[in-house]
Amino acid sequence: MKNDLVRNNVAHRFDEQSKRWIYTYTVDILVPNGGSATANLNISNDADFDIEEITGRMMGPVDANGLFLPAHAVPNTDFPYPASSANASSGVMIKMTDQGDGIELQNDFVYAETILAPGYSPTRYQSTKWPYLLMKNSNLRIDCRNRDTVAGAYHLLSMTFKGYKYR
Amino acid sequence: MSKHKLHNAIYTFAYPIVEGSNGGVGVHGTATTVTLAVGQTATLNIYGRLDTFFKLRSVILRAWDSSNNTLIDMTNEDSLPLLSSITCKVYVDGKDGSKVLCDPIRATDLSPITSLSSSKRFNYLLPPRFNITLELTNTGSVGNRTLLVGGHLMGTALLRRKL
Numbered sequence: 001m002k003n004d005l006v007r008n009n010v011a012h013r014f015d016e017q018s019k020r021w022i023y024t025y026t027v028d029i030l031v032p033n034g035g036s037a038t039a040n041l042n043i044s045n046d047a048d049f050d051i052e053e054i055t056g057r058m059m060g061p062v063d064a065n066g067l068f069l070p071a072h073a074v075p076n077t078d079f080p081y082p083a084s085s086a087n088a089s090s091g092v093m094i095k096m097t098d099q100g101d102g103i104e105l106q107n108d109f110v111y112a113e114t115i116l117a118p119g120y121s122p123t124r125y126q127s128t129k130w131p132y133l134l135m136k137n138s139n140l141r142i143d144c145r146n147r148d149t150v151a152g153a154y155h156l157l158s159m160t161f162k163g164y165k166y167r
Numbered sequence: 168m169s170k171h172k173l174h175n176a177i178y179t180f181a182y183p184i185v186e187g188s189n190g191g192v193g194v195h196g197t198a199t200t201v202t203l204a205v206g207q208t209a210t211l212n213i214y215g216r217l218d219t220f221f222k223l224r225s226v227i228l229r230a231w232d233s234s235n236n237t238l239i240d241m242t243n244e245d246s247l248p249l250l251s252s253i254t255c256k257v258y259v260d261g262k263d264g265s266k267v268l269c270d271p272i273r274a275t276d277l278s279p280i281t282s283l284s285s286s287k288r289f290n291y292l293l294p295p296r297f298n299i300t301l302e303l304t305n306t307g308s309v310g311n312r313t314l315l316v317g318g319h320l321m322g323t324a325l326l327r328r329k330l
Contacts, residue, residue, distance in 0.1 A: 101174075103175060103178060106180065106319075107183060107216060108182075108183045110181055110319045111229065111318065113229060113238070114227045114319050115319070120238055123229060123238060124280050130179050131179055132174065
């Protein structure tokens, strides 16, 4: 009797997992200081993807390979070190658009650190719940702006989308 | 799947509380970052889109210490009083007139930015072209610092033409 219950439970779980299983997509974006960059989260053609939450972190300043630059390497930068008076108050800002359905997920660019945990260093501890269904073969466009103004350096944005694949 | 029928009518959405590309308070869909000296209060208006209703879930704020040009580091206990010195009062102009949704509440209690706080839930449905007013005050005295406040409104958009 007990064995039957376990067997049924296992069978049920396998059946469920064949239609819906946990999955994570990641996107890395290198955004030049004073500039912008765009990346696409491409949903594979095997299943729809239901985002549950978004996390991510930003690093800056980094070089063109995404390697962290110490303060002495970029003495004039104004982010995240206290230095010049240039406008770098926000670092990276992001805007997400579902290309598949043409739906904007934000009204405009938002400070990345208010959405992403750990953000910069960390500025947030809790992941952001962002329930959103992306269809297979679609893509989510992520536009980024970097308001750190010192030339020659970058900010690296690493985003993680946690959710479930549906078939 | 049935979920898809709903997802392009009702979906997660964010309104920025930042300096918009068009700049200036009152421009449709944009808002301006507020700079607050100690003891100073500023109001900020955020206007809704024409094409969607909006169910406001939470207001997420963060601060930049513009006296020292640094983002307030949440891992540094010395920095926390700076953020908790910001209070925010929320007004909405909805279908049944103007309402206050909260008395001045500390940014650290409003936003899920520390390990201790959880997001203050509003769950308030607003019509298209709504107007939300945030009244932000820097009540602190730590280091007499000026704070630059930004963030976003988090919630659910309900597409008007699909409802």
